[in-house]
Amino acid sequence: MAPTAASRAGEYAARFAELLLRAEREALVRRPAPGVWSPLEYACHVRDVLLVQRERVLAARRTDKPVATPMGRDERVEHEGYALQDPAAVARQLTDAAALFGNVLHRLPPAHWERTLVYSYPEPAERSLSWVAVHTLHELRHHLRDARCRLPDPPAAGN
Template structure:
């Protein structure tokens, strides 16, 4: 499964781009104050892919690096997710997925077992195989979050 993540990541971001072509007012609407809007989820996923790429490269550079939390909740406000342009986010998300996928494509068979310490969902040492599959899970999960919200508008 891990060896298919780069192909699937490229596929999923195309679906994000399609959803991000919806009405910007709808994309910025939160169903509840605690739930991110579709646009905020897309921005989050863009940033996840960029952070995961850096973590992947760190695991290639050194043995079992310790990675820092990405500050996911702070980014929503600090980067002004709600004010970003959906078309820009779609393009950036596509580019972030390509960068992450390219990094995965560079892994040789022995590299998949390299490890890094990840802070989420709990602090643990994980293989790059787990890391890739977990990132794909996040892509799928947040795509579903966006679809659910757009279906109820």
Template sequence: MDDLCAECGFRYDLDDATAAAGDIRRLAGEVAAVLGTPGDLATRRRPELWSPLEYACHLRDVFLVQRERVLQARRDNGFVCVTMGRDVRVEHEGYAEQNPDDVARQVTDAAQLFGNVLDRLGDDWDNEMVYSWPEPHRASLRWVAVHTVHEARHHLQDMRGQLA
């Protein structure tokens, strides 16, 4: 896996994993702030892009799914995680029909819950799972934490870009 995202400039540095909880909480607060801006949050600007509201719902669910994955990796080092079904969730959960105020609260709550789990990892940072994206690969909890920061930063940029 490349350590640099060509789209947003994020560089994966596993030494940053222990700061991930704080980064995720801060970024979730920024996502919530975007959801509080006036304008159309639910409409896609281009068919291949999710709307800002859909990106926020996705991030909420990423934080919740990653929390469960990390907890399982602490119990079962090396487990094989299943895909979260990111694309089908958009329709199955009706992301575009959700209330932006509710989603703003939920994304910050989900970040708090996930951050709490990361803050309590202790000696388990090197536990692993077989992560399903982009291809199945072994990933340490350090990588999962840094990857989740990337997800939040990248999608916050996606949201802001559509509203600019």
């Protein structure tokens, strides 16, 4: 699955972008419960995950076993104002972030898929770049599902 991660990340990002462009802003920013992210907040998180993971892959290519510092996922929601961002801009940024992440994966020589870094979540552990690619896809797929289930179903054709 790791060698196809670049193209699959682009596919998930495109689906997320479509969701952001077709849904009403009110639905995109609505939190279903306190402490549960809105669809727009999930999209911003996924965008940032792609950018952070890209930097982690690049660090592992430059340095032996770098330590991946936590991205501050919960702090970013407030620090970057996720709920206040423009959904169309986030859709574009998400697509761009997937392309940037995909580019570094496409450029990995076969031997580099097994280069490692120390990944901090859920507990510090040495992880291969292959694992990072697959884990990133899991994040995209999982959070796309999270965002979709928090939006109302689109109206049926003709309504």
